[in-house]
Amino acid sequence: xxxxxxxxxxxxxxxxxxxxxxxxxxxxxxxxxxxxxxxxxxxxxxxxxxxxxxxxxxxxxxxxxxxxxxxxxxxxxxxxxxxxxxxxxxxxxxxxxxxxxxxxxxxxxxxxxxxxxxxxxxxxxxxxxxxxxxxxxxxxxxxxxxxxxxxxxxxxxxxxxxxxxxxxxxxxxxxxxxxxxxxxxxxxxxxxxxxxxxxxxxxxxxxxxxxxxxxxxxxxxxxxxxxxxxxxxxxxxxxxxxxxxxxxxxxxxxxxx
Numbered sequence: 001x002x003x004x005x006x007x008x009x010x011x012x013x014x015x016x017x018x019x020x021x022x023x024x025x026x027x028x029x030x031x032x033x034x035x036x037x038x039x040x041x042x043x044x045x046x047x048x049x050x051x052x053x054x055x056x057x058x059x060x061x062x063x064x065x066x067x068x069x070x071x072x073x074x075x076x077x078x079x080x081x082x083x084x085x086x087x088x089x090x091x092x093x094x095x096x097x098x099x100x101x102x103x104x105x106x107x108x109x110x111x112x113x114x115x116x117x118x119x120x121x122x123x124x125x126x127x128x129x130x131x132x133x134x135x136x137x138x139x140x141x142x143x144x145x146x147x148x149x150x151x152x153x154x155x156x157x158x159x160x161x162x163x164x165x166x167x168x169x170x171x172x173x174x175x176x177x178x179x180x181x182x183x184x185x186x187x188x189x190x191x192x193x194x195x196x197x198x199x200x201x202x203x204x205x206x207x208x209x210x211x212x213x214x215x216x217x218x219x220x221x222x223x224x225x226x227x228x229x230x231x232x233x234x235x236x237x238x239x240x241x242x243x244x245x246x247x248x249x250x251x252x253x254x255x256x257x
Contacts, residue, residue: 004253006138006234008221010062010069014148021063027055066090066246072098072174072238073216077245078209090247091240093215097173100136102234102253103129104226107157108142113192114160114184114204120167127229133171136234140223143179147221158184161204168212176217176236176251182206217251226253 012022025033031048034056038044048054067073075087105123107115124130131137143156156179164182167175175182182205183189192201205216217236226232233254238247 002255002257004222004225004232004255006220006222006226006236006251006253007070007249008144008147008219010064010248011148012062015150016068017153018065018068020068021061023061023063025059025061027058028053030059031056033059066241066244066248067218069248070217070219070221070236070251071246071248072236073206073209073218073246074238074244075209075213075215078206082210082213084211084213087209088213089242090238090244091242093238095237097134097215098136098236098238098249100134100174100234101132102138102226102230102232103131103135104138104140104223104229106140106229108140110141110157112155112157112185113188114158114201115163116160117162117166120159120163129230131167131170131172134173135170136174136176136217136236137167137172138217138220138223138226138234139175139177139179139182140226141177141179143177144219144221144223153180154185154187156180156185158182159205161200161208164205164208164214165212168208168214172214174215174217174236176220176234178220178223179218181218182216217249220251227255231255 012020031051035046035048038046074090074093076089141157146152159182183203189202236249236251238249241247
């Protein structure tokens, strides 16, 4: 089985709207830290100098949001009130949603903004296939080419609410994108709202999750490495963060050879 990595890195050196903090204890510092912890919590004295080279183990501490890097949004991320009852957190979602056949739609020719149902229908006609229930639909927008730059957060293609509903009508429960968000960029939405006063242009893809229970994968990467629109499984099992509206995932495509 061939494995294709579809995940973007969590890199403290890259630009993020919510900066990542990465603190590292070296193996030598980890030895001292362990000795201090043993003294404080167990009352045991230990001299780290007796360890080979005075080193034990390194320790990395990351400070970041649950929406940093490739992650899965849970229904509770979309709001507190839904039409289907209490929205579930990421640790409550059924795991079998996140290991399913993938269907990748090519939206790289679409401009910044939110695409409509017509665009999705045209792409499905092109590939000659419609989603099956529980397929994981992936949107290849090309946005990941700008990963690590501010442009990644301002120039990309999302979905409008009707396009989301159209995919969910097939029985899809997980929609993924290689962009920062499944909605249009913040600036694009706010600009259109100011121009027309239409609240429907504000976060319609996310707010669709208040009507219908579904999950999003955001900030995928490397979708151009997929062999085609289908023919593989997508694994995007989310980290079990109790009570969280999202969880990180190491998303991959699995291809039998």
